Every structure is written in structure tokens, then in C-alpha cells.
Amino acid sequence: MDRISALRNVEDALRAFEEGDVDLTEAERRVAATLRTYASELDGEDDVFRAVGDPAVDGRVVVAASAPAARERVLAAAGIDPDRIDDEGDVPEFDVERV
Template identity: 55%
Template structure:
């Protein structure tokens, strides 16, 4: 999905909300779905990566970093981008994100 298509889909969802065809929860789902599709089908040198925190025992934990999705050219680039956004020094993992 290109940027214009994503914007068009968001505009259509907003119009449906304004016309009473969607409630806020439905609008949020539509917009979230559009953004996830856009991010995971992003064309160019970047890929979507999702971050998950890891506790001291090596298990996934719950943290502000959990579920953060960024576009980056590599896993290391994704880690750096997540650190910039979340300001978290502790361990976390990043994996390519396919939208599911």
C-alpha cells in the first residue's frame, strides 16, 4: 500500500465515522489496520520491526517497549530507533513484523 492509498483509506474511515456508519472503536480498528498494512508493505530499503522487552531471566516481559513498531534498515537500526523513542536502557528483542 502506498502513502496515497493509506491516506485515502484513513479519509474514507473518517468520513464513515462522521456519517455515523462507524463508531469510534470501528474507526480506530480501520485506521490501525491501514497503518499496519502501510508499515508492513512499506516499499524501499526499510522494514517494520516490533520490539518486545526481555527480563533478567531472558523471558519476555511487560514494558513500554512491548509492541513498539518502527521502520529500519536492520535489526540494529531498529534497536537504536526503539531506544530513541522509548528511552529504555534494558534488554529487548526486535524481530521483523509482518502485521499479525
Template identity: 55%
Template structure:
């Protein structure tokens, strides 16, 4: 899914919420689904998504070492603290 499609899908979900066609919980699920789909589909791009196991940190990176560094930066994790990493895309 490209960025424009993702934005349109989020806009459609917000419009349905505003029009009373969807409740907030359904809107949140739909927007989260769009974001997860967008984040895990990188056509013709060497990057992929990784998630820190036991955490909700999901990052886009070209390699596992890069992903670990991004998680450490986002979560302010000490270099000595080990954590698992799961490839999503």
C-alpha cells in the same frame, strides 16, 4: 500500500464515522489496520518494520542494529537494558 492510498483509506474511515455508518471502536480498528498495512509494506525499499518485544514500539529501519537504536531513542532505553526485537515486514 502507498501513502496516498493509506490517506484515502483513513479519510474513508473518518467519513463513515462522521456519517454515523461506523462507531468509534470500528473506526479506530480500521485506521489502525490501514496504518499497520502501510507500515509493513515497503515495495522496492530496503527498509522494514521491527517491533520491540514486550513493548508497542514499532520502527522502520534498514537493519536490526538501526532498529534497536531507533527504539532506544524513542523509548529512552539505556544501552545496558537488553530487549528483544521482532521483524514484522
């Protein structure tokens, strides 16, 4: 799915919500499905990764060039700065897997 198709699908979901054809839950489901499809079909040098593990990050999906870069992006998306983590183990335990 290219970017234009993804935007059209999101627009269709918003229009259906505005017109009362779907409720918010269904509109959210449609938008999320569009984004997942778009992310899983990205072309380019980067890959799509999903975090699996600690609930603070589990299920987060990011685009990155490598697994280590994906870990950093997952932490950033969760609001965790890996450079500011103290020795008390504030880093969630998780792995990243290609989607």
C-alpha cells in the same frame, strides 16, 4: 498498499466516524489496520521491525535499516535516550523482529 491508498483508507475511516456510521473504536481499528498494512508492505532499503519484550516498548513498530537501528528507534519512540541512560539499567529489555 501505496501511500495514496493508505491515505484514502484513513480518510474513509474518518468520514465514517464523522457521519456516525462507526464509533471511535471502529474508526481507530480501521486506521491502525491501514497503518499496519502500509508499514508491512513498505518498499525500499529499510525493513519493518516490531519490539518484543518489556511492556514499555512491546509492540512498537518502526522502520529501520537494521536491527540495531531499529532498537534505537524503538527507544526514541518510547522517549528513552540511550545516550543518557545511567548504569542502573533503565533500558527496557527487548528484542526486535522483522515484521
